[in-house]
Amino acid sequence: MSGKTQKIDMCHGPLLSGIIAFSLPLMLSGCLQLLFNAADVIVVGRYAGNESLAAVGSTSSLTNLLVNLFIGLSIGTNVTVGHTLGSKDEKGTRDNVHTAITVSLISGVLLIGVGFFFTRPLLIWMGAPYDVLDKAALYLKIIFIGMPATMVYNFGSAILRASGDTKKPLYFLSAAGVVNVLLNLFFVIVLHMDVAGVALATIIAQCISAVLILICLCRMEGPCRLNIRKLYINPLRLRRMMRIGLPAGIQSSLFSFSNVLIQSSINSFGSVVVAGNSAGMSIEQFVYISMNAVHQAAVSFTSQNTGAGKPERINRILFSCLGLVTVVGLLMGLGVNLLARPLLSIYSPDAAVIEAGRTRLLWICAPYFLCGVMEIVMGIMRGLGYAFTPMIVSLSGACLFRVVWLATAFAWVPTQNMLLLSYPVSWILTTLIHGLTYLYARRHHDLFQKAALKCI
Numbered sequence: 001m002s003g004k005t006q007k008i009d010m011c012h013g014p015l016l017s018g019i020i021a022f023s024l025p026l027m028l029s030g031c032l033q034l035l036f037n038a039a040d041v042i043v044v045g046r047y048a049g050n051e052s053l054a055a056v057g058s059t060s061s062l063t064n065l066l067v068n069l070f071i072g073l074s075i076g077t078n079v080t081v082g083h084t085l086g087s088k089d090e091k092g093t094r095d096n097v098h099t100a101i102t103v104s105l106i107s108g109v110l111l112i113g114v115g116f117f118f119t120r121p122l123l124i125w126m127g128a129p130y131d132v133l134d135k136a137a138l139y140l141k142i143i144f145i146g147m148p149a150t151m152v153y154n155f156g157s158a159i160l161r162a163s164g165d166t167k168k169p170l171y172f173l174s175a176a177g178v179v180n181v182l183l184n185l186f187f188v189i190v191l192h193m194d195v196a197g198v199a200l201a202t203i204i205a206q207c208i209s210a211v212l213i214l215i216c217l218c219r220m221e222g223p224c225r226l227n228i229r230k231l232y233i234n235p236l237r238l239r240r241m242m243r244i245g246l247p248a249g250i251q252s253s254l255f256s257f258s259n260v261l262i263q264s265s266i267n268s269f270g271s272v273v274v275a276g277n278s279a280g281m282s283i284e285q286f287v288y289i290s291m292n293a294v295h296q297a298a299v300s301f302t303s304q305n306t307g308a309g310k311p312e313r314i315n316r317i318l319f320s321c322l323g324l325v326t327v328v329g330l331l332m333g334l335g336v337n338l339l340a341r342p343l344l345s346i347y348s349p350d351a352a353v354i355e356a357g358r359t360r361l362l363w364i365c366a367p368y369f370l371c372g373v374m375e376i377v378m379g380i381m382r383g384l385g386y387a388f389t390p391m392i393v394s395l396s397g398a399c400l401f402r403v404v405w406l407a408t409a410f411a412w413v414p415t416q417n418m419l420l421l422s423y424p425v426s427w428i429l430t431t432l433i434h435g436l437t438y439l440y441a442r443r444h445h446d447l448f449q450k451a452a453l454k455c456i
Contacts, residue, residue, distance in 0.1 A: 008099045010304040011086060014322045019301060023293040023324065023376035024164055029034040029170035029241035030178055030289035034282070040198045042347055043184045057132065070107035070151060072249020074100070074158040077243035078296070079382060080331075081224070083161035086307025093223035095234035097159055101217070104155035106285065108148025113143025116287065131271055139195040146203025149210035149314075161300050163224050167215075171357045172212040180205035245384060247391035248348045254395055259403040265406060265419055269356075275418065276356025279354045282343050284364050287332040291372035294325040295379045302383025318438070329369025356416070363420035370427035377434040381441060398431030 007021050016035050077100040084092035119140040123133055187197025200405045217226035238389040266277050300322040305313045336343065344357040379391045 006424065008166075009300045010164060011308045011310060011313075015316050016324070019294070019297045019317070019320050019324060022161075022164070022297045022300065023171045025160070025166040026296055027328075029166070029173045030293055032241060033173050033341065035177070038086055038093065039181045039184050043188050044195060044198055047350050067111060067147070067150070067255045069246075070104075070111065070253050071154055071248040072247070073103060073107070073241060074154045075248040075382065076243070076245020077155055077158040077398045078162045078299055079244045079385070080241050081159055081239065082300055082303030082383070083307035083385075085113060085163060085223070086304035087309075090223040092123035092237070094225075095237045096241070097217070097224055097226055097239045098230070098232050099234050100155045101152065101226060101228075102233050103238065103241070103251035104151040105148055105231075108151035111151070112144055115147065116141050119144070132274070135195045139199045142196060142199035143202060146206045146312065149206040152210040152221055153213055156210070156217055159217065159224055160213070161296055161302070163220075165302075168216050169213070172209045175212065176205040176209035181359070201325075208450070241293035242388045244275065244385065247387040248382065251391040251394050251399075254399045258399040260442065261403060261406055262419060262422070265410065265414075266416070269416060272350070272352045273356045274295035275348060275350070275357075276344075276353040277360050279344050279353065280357035280360035280364070282362060283336055283343050284368070287329065287336060287365055287368050288371070290332055291325050291329050291368070292375065294321050294328065295375040297321060299383045303382050303385075307382055314384070315442075318376070318380050321379070324374060325372035325376050326369050329372040333365040333368040337361055342415050359416050360420060363417065364423055367424040367427070370424060370431060372425050374431040374434060376385060377431065377438055381434070381438060384441060386437075386441060389441075390434070392434045393437055394430055397433050398426040401426045428455050 008018050010018065010022075077096065081093060081096045081100075084090075084096055100145045108241050109135075120133075120137040124138055125142075152174075160166070162169055181199035183204060184198055187193040187201055191197060193200070214226070214228060217224065218228055220226070265276055298317060301317045302314060305317065306310075341354060344354045344361075347357070348354065374394075378394060381390045402422045403424075406419075409422070410419050
């Protein structure tokens, strides 16, 4: 790390300690963000009832479906900024930064229109229970008004991660999250605004985090400094960003589409099971976000070392991240299952809701480390600059597989257990294929070819 900026040097020194130092603030910031998001679910579950809990929880897969295409571009931002920083290309870095922030604002405005006009028809298509439909639609319409702030935060965080700074997003989320919780309590308990109050509190907090990250980028020293008055799009940088980010976004959106189908199947069990799954999903995200922090480290470390022309560090990055994500996934996944009842009772005192949530946690969280392993290999491939290969593999091994599972295994045995079993099976299948594609990439990637020629 450089002492003044406390940025992590990804191209020199020991890797495991650097990856832990990079990942830990991301884990904390991610869990903190989820803790504040969980406050939304807890407040409505405790003070507005099971219908409001189901309304808020049942919207997450649909939100992800509409948002993830654009969030994928932030992955392209992370990789392209990492490449230009690693190769000391200051002009390229400046172009990437200004292009990314401009794209984030445009994406956010587009999402306002898409979310506002299409959420209710999509909820109906998903088979949302009739008793929660109106509340779910209202919640989503308000949430999508805050999408420009959400996009700015995600793209800005990607720039900071690529430069080795993962602490400032933690600080910004802390400030915004405290505001979110306080406003949740005020809007729901004092003003009785129900799901509208929760949504309004969320977008206010998102605006705070977006403003803070813009101030940070405008005050940075070096090529990542943002001039907010001179935003522009560099066509070449945008193409490169989209070459990496668009496949990632398509993959995430289609993943979300498969999750929408699964949510539709969960909806068929009624609002009590939907509420239990909403609570379980809120808890499991803490495990996922912690593993995803290591995935982000894999992308950032690989992209900078690729830009710096250091292939000898790539394998070490892979195995360091695999070991770390397995430990994190197992400890947190098993811990969540041991504490399932008390954790779920925070969301709802209803015994039937708790039992539905326990079923979800058993099938998702216990084997969740497999999902982490899958994402690490995928992250290494993206850091190397591959875009379509991880997309095709993930879509085939997970998304398409889950759709087929719904049409076959779940159709034959239409239970919650059979539905959720699709997750661990798909993670195993996709991990195996990703591993084979990485071995192929090592044989054919230019970076490794050049290194081999030097050894001859």
